[in-house]
Amino acid sequence: MSETNPAAATGAPVDAAPNRYTAAVAAEIEARWQDFWDAEGTYAAPNPKGDLAGDPALVAKPKKFIMDMFPYPSGAGLHVGHPLGYIATDVFARFQRMNGHNVLHTLGFDAFGLPAEQYAVQTGTHPRVSTEANIENMKVQLRRLGLGHDKRRSFATIDPEYYKWTQWIFLQIFDSWYDDEAKKARPIAELVAQFESGERAVPGGRSWDALNAAERADVLGEYRLAYASDAPVNWCPGLGTVLANEEVTADGRSERGNFPVFKAKLRQWNMRITAYADRLLDDLDALDWPEAIKLQQRNWIGRSEGARVDFPIDGENITVFTTRPDTLFGATYMVLAPEHPLVEKFTLAAWPEGTHDVWTGGHATPAEAVAAYRAQAASKSDVERQAEAKDKTGVFIGSYATNPVNGEQIPVFIADYVLMGYGTGAIMAVPAGDQRDFEFARAFELPIVCIVEPTDGRGTDTSTWEDAFASYDAKIINSTGEGVSLDGLGVVEAKARITEWLEQRGIGEGTVNFRLRDWLFSRQRYWGEPFPIVYDEDGVAHSLPESMLPLELPEVEDYSPRTFDPDDADTSPETPLSRNEEWVNVTLDLGDGRGPRKYRRETNTMPNWAGSCWYELRYLDPHNSEALVDPEIEQYWMGPREGQPHGGVDLYVGGAEHAVLHLLYARFWSKVLFDLGHVSSAEPFHKLFNQGMIQAFVYRDSRGFPVPAEEVEERDGAFCFQGEKVTKLLGKMGKSLKNAVTPESICEEYGADTLRLYEMAMGPLDVSRPWDTRAVVGQFRLLQRLWRNVVDEATGEVTVVDTEADEDTLRALHKAIDGVRQDLDGMRFNTAIAKVTELNNHLTKAGGAVPRSVAESLVLLVAPLAPHIAEELWRKLGHTDSVVHQDFPVADPAYVVDETVTCVVQIKGKVKARLEVSPAISDEELEKVALADDKVVAALDGAGIRKVIVRAPKLVNIVPA
Numbered sequence: 001m002s003e004t005n006p007a008a009a010t011g012a013p014v015d016a017a018p019n020r021y022t023a024a025v026a027a028e029i030e031a032r033w034q035d036f037w038d039a040e041g042t043y044a045a046p047n048p049k050g051d052l053a054g055d056p057a058l059v060a061k062p063k064k065f066i067m068d069m070f071p072y073p074s075g076a077g078l079h080v081g082h083p084l085g086y087i088a089t090d091v092f093a094r095f096q097r098m099n100g101h102n103v104l105h106t107l108g109f110d111a112f113g114l115p116a117e118q119y120a121v122q123t124g125t126h127p128r129v130s131t132e133a134n135i136e137n138m139k140v141q142l143r144r145l146g147l148g149h150d151k152r153r154s155f156a157t158i159d160p161e162y163y164k165w166t167q168w169i170f171l172q173i174f175d176s177w178y179d180d181e182a183k184k185a186r187p188i189a190e191l192v193a194q195f196e197s198g199e200r201a202v203p204g205g206r207s208w209d210a211l212n213a214a215e216r217a218d219v220l221g222e223y224r225l226a227y228a229s230d231a232p233v234n235w236c237p238g239l240g241t242v243l244a245n246e247e248v249t250a251d252g253r254s255e256r257g258n259f260p261v262f263k264a265k266l267r268q269w270n271m272r273i274t275a276y277a278d279r280l281l282d283d284l285d286a287l288d289w290p291e292a293i294k295l296q297q298r299n300w301i302g303r304s305e306g307a308r309v310d311f312p313i314d315g316e317n318i319t320v321f322t323t324r325p326d327t328l329f330g331a332t333y334m335v336l337a338p339e340h341p342l343v344e345k346f347t348l349a350a351w352p353e354g355t356h357d358v359w360t361g362g363h364a365t366p367a368e369a370v371a372a373y374r375a376q377a378a379s380k381s382d383v384e385r386q387a388e389a390k391d392k393t394g395v396f397i398g399s400y401a402t403n404p405v406n407g408e409q410i411p412v413f414i415a416d417y418v419l420m421g422y423g424t425g426a427i428m429a430v431p432a433g434d435q436r437d438f439e440f441a442r443a444f445e446l447p448i449v450c451i452v453e454p455t456d457g458r459g460t461d462t463s464t465w466e467d468a469f470a471s472y473d474a475k476i477i478n479s480t481g482e483g484v485s486l487d488g489l490g491v492v493e494a495k496a497r498i499t500e501w502l503e504q505r506g507i508g509e510g511t512v513n514f515r516l517r518d519w520l521f522s523r524q525r526y527w528g529e530p531f532p533i534v535y536d537e538d539g540v541a542h543s544l545p546e547s548m549l550p551l552e553l554p555e556v557e558d559y560s561p562r563t564f565d566p567d568d569a570d571t572s573p574e575t576p577l578s579r580n581e582e583w584v585n586v587t588l589d590l591g592d593g594r595g596p597r598k599y600r601r602e603t604n605t606m607p608n609w610a611g612s613c614w615y616e617l618r619y620l621d622p623h624n625s626e627a628l629v630d631p632e633i634e635q636y637w638m639g640p641r642e643g644q645p646h647g648g649v650d651l652y653v654g655g656a657e658h659a660v661l662h663l664l665y666a667r668f669w670s671k672v673l674f675d676l677g678h679v680s681s682a683e684p685f686h687k688l689f690n691q692g693m694i695q696a697f698v699y700r701d702s703r704g705f706p707v708p709a710e711e712v713e714e715r716d717g718a719f720c721f722q723g724e725k726v727t728k729l730l731g732k733m734g735k736s737l738k739n740a741v742t743p744e745s746i747c748e749e750y751g752a753d754t755l756r757l758y759e760m761a762m763g764p765l766d767v768s769r770p771w772d773t774r775a776v777v778g779q780f781r782l783l784q785r786l787w788r789n790v791v792d793e794a795t796g797e798v799t800v801v802d803t804e805a806d807e808d809t810l811r812a813l814h815k816a817i818d819g820v821r822q823d824l825d826g827m828r829f830n831t832a833i834a835k836v837t838e839l840n841n842h843l844t845k846a847g848g849a850v851p852r853s854v855a856e857s858l859v860l861l862v863a864p865l866a867p868h869i870a871e872e873l874w875r876k877l878g879h880t881d882s883v884v885h886q887d888f889p890v891a892d893p894a895y896v897v898d899e900t901v902t903c904v905v906q907i908k909g910k911v912k913a914r915l916e917v918s919p920a921i922s923d924e925e926l927e928k929v930a931l932a933d934d935k936v937v938a939a940l941d942g943a944g945i946r947k948v949i950v951r952a953p954k955l956v957n958i959v960p961a
Ligand code: ANZ
Pocket: 304, 321, 322, 323, 324, 327, 337, 417, 418, 419, 420, 421, 422, 423, 424, 425, 426, 427, 428, 429, 430, 432, 433, 434, 513
């Protein structure tokens, strides 16, 4: 098909539209305005004071702090999936700026981490070198997108000026304890004062004065919010490192390298996040977060209300934790975790009379059975032990305990489905009510006593049951003992009644149990923050004084930990830092009055999560070398206010994969800093939004290997690569799947504005969507039409006219303004773009020159979404100041109401008139209008009216008398 080119016909140059919006024009405009914005500091957000203080008029405006989860500067660079969230926050930030807010929007880099370290091990390149190169590369990629960041506030977590404060916060946490009465963290010195004065008894009963330094350090270690303790970890000598449970195979070997893994007690740093369990739960309520994320945090913290109950055994007690004390009458046996400290004590030398064969595991004595079972359990991870669908195993230890409600003697087992680390490490087993207990009871032929009346018709004969029955809406039965009966009560009442009974007798009490564990905080790695801790000759840990921060990473020859004979369990990790003896062994004067002394540095490093636990605070006051953040500046941007009782960032956008770890750790650090008076916000992020993922098609050949997606051709509905058929499936985007599309390639073909529009138009922000390069051009055409509505493609002249818009156009304009405003405010960017498109199409269709007022409003509507073209058109329209700080248009309500609808007026069922009325008209109003209409009056011809039936806005039926 050939288009007639009028220019060619007249002999003019072939390019009749030298001023069309093309990729080249876009590239030129975008580069020019990016330079301009940088030079002018257009996106600088002024602080109320300090080195970033600025325009008081802007500071006086309401503030908005809009933030992304910052990226890890990977060597692979960005693909088009990465900036989805960054573009969204940028559009939102620009919109808020145009609505009279002082907007803080910037982006830093989360730059410690394993990939750079592994690269260093392979190539010998210092991780800082490769990481900084990656950051530079990523900055170039991000700048190309026209993101309105205040670059003065950007930093990387590896900057010593930044991690100085990460270390400082660690020391704040180390130097504090949680006061359960005040329900907050307090300086450890205040605890020491309590021990000194005798106000608080020293655990162990001795006086504080009588303890030596090492003993005092041990006592304080039980209170500090950051503490070192000997935790059982997976130690793999062959790899020279400890491993996470997920990295250990079912037969106790390392996933990587297949080396033996031993459970070893190694001294590790921990954070006492469990002290904050209640507050971390309670404060979720006031946060504006997706419910799904709140639920994940609640489950992770895992608050269970229940009771501790003592079961007498041989003059002692086994204490269990149960969430269902109301089922005590159904407890027919007990289980201890294999590692439980009482196991030895109650394991008999010989099987007592009447021991069931299946209880012995085929062993000659309980002692033998226990030893064999313990060895087997030790090789499994907690995850495996908790796995639902597996046969229940265990052995009887020979002893019986007494069920306190009915005096029954019940056998005691060890079994690996009971974990030492949860509750008390011991349970009362109620097979009728708990599925794990049910399976165990069936396997070991133990009695199953029905204590809750089933509501599902299965009946109370448990021998016919296929599973346990659990319900909170059923009645308790078979539960009467000496001095207490629960029969007929509902579960909730029964729990209260039995707990009270237990408490009165001193054999149990209501308690709350949490699933949350303390946070293991040390890693045997090079590329992380060094701990600002040194040990004296007694092994007592001391803080470095603030003047010695930052403690920088030493240079090392080898970035990997030392490895050992894989079978030698009696080894312990040798961290990369420990090999630099000069760095490790130091003589320091810590300023504590003890003078210069010899110390050994801590040689573990902090985990990846540390740097992201507080970075929002650093954006506020990035160059402060005197304080973490100036209190007035923190209060200005993050402090509590109406609707945000705990303060925090106004909008935080990132992936849902960070639901618990990062978000929980950051909340914890905020609370400690809040308790200690360093910040006024007890929560880091008030509003959280999870963006969806940009997915891409993955094409695989017959062997299942991915082939380069861009070289795949579609032929008759089939997909081919180099002539061979390949399969197509939706998956992740990434280099390894050979389907990554870079933002540069799209910018080159269409420009950054088009890329921004496309990503925002793909669908609702929180939904995942497939990338389709071929569809990008649609948004490019929108921008071309927008351009054409303002600029003459032949001459480059602005074509707008100073006439008023007609009624139709005014309606289209104000409806668009109203809709786009609401959509941008609600982060519905895709529908906002649809409305801009509609208005633009209206103008194109209307033909003729566009009135200036309409063109200007349209440009302002587009500005948050496609800022470069908007800035260019805004200037072309004659403005000398940037579009960035213009007011966002406000709709005139008169034009927003929908056009009229037609109402039919019938008399005796025959149509007599048609009225144009507002769709919002009321029945009464419509009746009045209809009866006053000339045609109706004429048709009635003076006849009286018997009845009027009104169905606003479409029908009026008049029945004459
Ligand atoms: C008796 C009972 C009867 C239980 C019943 C449940 C249902 P959550 O809700 O997750 O906190 N339990 C206690 N400590 C355990 C441990 N160390 N290892 C494995 N299981 C343990 O779970 C609490 C329940 O899990 C407790 O309540 C206990 O079983 C079990 F119809 O006690 B229950």
